[in-house]
Amino acid sequence: MAFKGIIEVDTQRCKGCSVCVANCPTGSIRLSSKVNGKGYNYAEMVGDGCIGCSNCAIVCPDSVITVYRAKVQ
Amino acid sequence: MNIEDIKKPENIVYRKPALLTDNIMHYCPGCSHGTVHKLIAEVIDEMGIQDKTIGISPVGCSVFAYNYIDIDWQEAAHGRAPALATATKRLCPDKYVFTYQGDGDLASIGTAEIIHACSRGENIVVIFINNGIYGMTGGQMAPTTLLGMKTSTTPYGRDAKLNGFPIKITEMLAELDGTAYITRQSVHTAPAARKAKNAIRKAFEYSSKGIGLSFVEIVATCNSGWKLSPVEANRWMEEHMFEKYPPGDIKDILK
Structure with a gap:
């Protein structure tokens, strides 16, 4: 059974520490080249490899990541 | 399957715990405090004890913990949280x-x-964040600073002759008869954070059994004090801190 996931980042609260990037098993997160209101390069999803494992969200110190996960038919 | 099909409320598998307030944390980017706050909020939420939990916040970076978790709090004088x-x-x-x-x-x-x-075997939970440095006041040497570790007061590294040896306080406390559960965890990776959450939950459960004090040490990072990026600090912690402070359960009287 394959899963497909999506992460939603609260970009204004993200501090761009990139701990989520280091913990993503599929390399689906990177820091954006854009900055938020505080000047941090926030995290964003890249590509369609996300499997919704929630690793990024559980290690996020600022709890800015919401994870969606659905079965692929 | 496109993004709109997945992005539905019923497909949410992880979100900010309800007990965490909307205040933006004052911690530095990548600080372990935020992750530990989240794990505590999740445990309290899952156990359904929001109205029965009282936290005692310390002096240090986490002095403002009461701004972030929506439970009752008291603020203790420096070091006196266990007395309160x-x-x-x-x-x-x-x-x-x-x-x-x-x-x-x-x-x-x-x-x-x-x-x-x-x-005395008080039936409380102690969460101990050990990052080997005084983070809030500018990165001075702490009792837990490793030998050879550079801080603002040991710029050439901690020297045993001049500064003494680091204290393994968790092992010391395990020797005392009043403690029920003593463990050391970390939150730098997702598996470690999940284990730490289970340990915190166990500590809260033990505290209601009247069998003694539960103590959870979290080996943490202070990337600002250590002068490293958050990811490098996590790596440095794995390579150096774990040698002196290895993760794992140290004492569990119900096992």
């Missing part, structure tokens, strides 16, 4: 009482308080 927790638990024995302390608070100025709270 003792009073709180004895006056309200049906509440869950926990302290949240850093290594400058617990292992230095508060050593007497934690040792005697442990030896």
